[in-house]
Amino acid sequence: MRLFMLISAFLLLSTTAFSAEWPQFRGIQADGCSPEQGINKAWNEKAPAVLWQIPLGDNGHAGPAVAGGKVFIIDHQGDQDVVRAIDIATGKDVWTFPYADPFKFWNGFARTTPAVDGDRLYTLSASGQLYCLDTAAARWQNTNMQASFNAPILADGYLYGNSDPGNLVCLELATGNLAWSQGGFDKGGLLAVDGTLIAIQGATGDIKLVKLQATAYEELGALKPLGGQGWAPPVLADGKLIVRTTKALACIDLK
Secondary structure (H helix, E strand, C coil): CHHHHHHHHHHHHHHHHHHCCECCCCCCCCCCCCCCCCCCCCCCCCCCCCCCCCCCCCCCCCCCEEECCEEEEEEEECCEEEEEEEECCCCCEEEEEEEECCCCCCCCCCCCCCEEECCEEEEECCCCCEEEECCCCEEEEECCCCCCCCCCEEECCEEEEEECCCEEEEEECCCCCEEEEECCCCCCCEEEECCEEEEECCCCCCEEEEECCCCCCCEEEEECCCCCCCCCCCEEECCEEEEECCCCEEEEECC
8 A cells, every 4th residue: 555655656746747847849748748737727717827928039930848947948139049048937037048040030040949858958040050058058069960951869879860961960969079970861851760770861862771870870771762852751650661752752661
């Protein structure tokens, strides 16, 4: 009975801790669903109160993330992006981190949602500048990863992603150091599966099977199922790889 009560208390505390955060794009599980319970549903009888409101200068669509009692968002002032950490209780800036970004206005500037992992905050600018921040200052900045169309993948402490001007890149997450870079990938998507990367060459639609390792780029195989420009992310389900170019969609059996 005591063990049951302890487990129940742990689950309750875990649910409460998780429900207090929204640490990445579309929430805890990246599915747009919140585990919170007991919200006010009688809006017509008791309108929700606006606790605070602050101006933003980007005139855009960058999304917020919430963790550790702070709201994180990428704003813009003048010719600089400004990462802001805002106290969720008061609406006051706890800290800000500005950096120059050459991207010209187009439906705003940065349009990404920050991602929080423990005490680290990752942000990506419209021009592809990747930053790792903590509550005091930048941990690292790296322009080798300029992912302009597809999001990078995190695996075993390393980031893998396609980066302008067309390289498949591997970075060490803790330091931002470049592990390796391989040209010829344009803006194609990628996924990780079973110790490998499946990476699309964006300009040609070719598919490369690459060993998922930080030591060196190692190609294990290649396919050319369609041809043509392919920037869409690949999908894998039940052993079947789904890829597309601008002209066609293909299903490939990987079993």
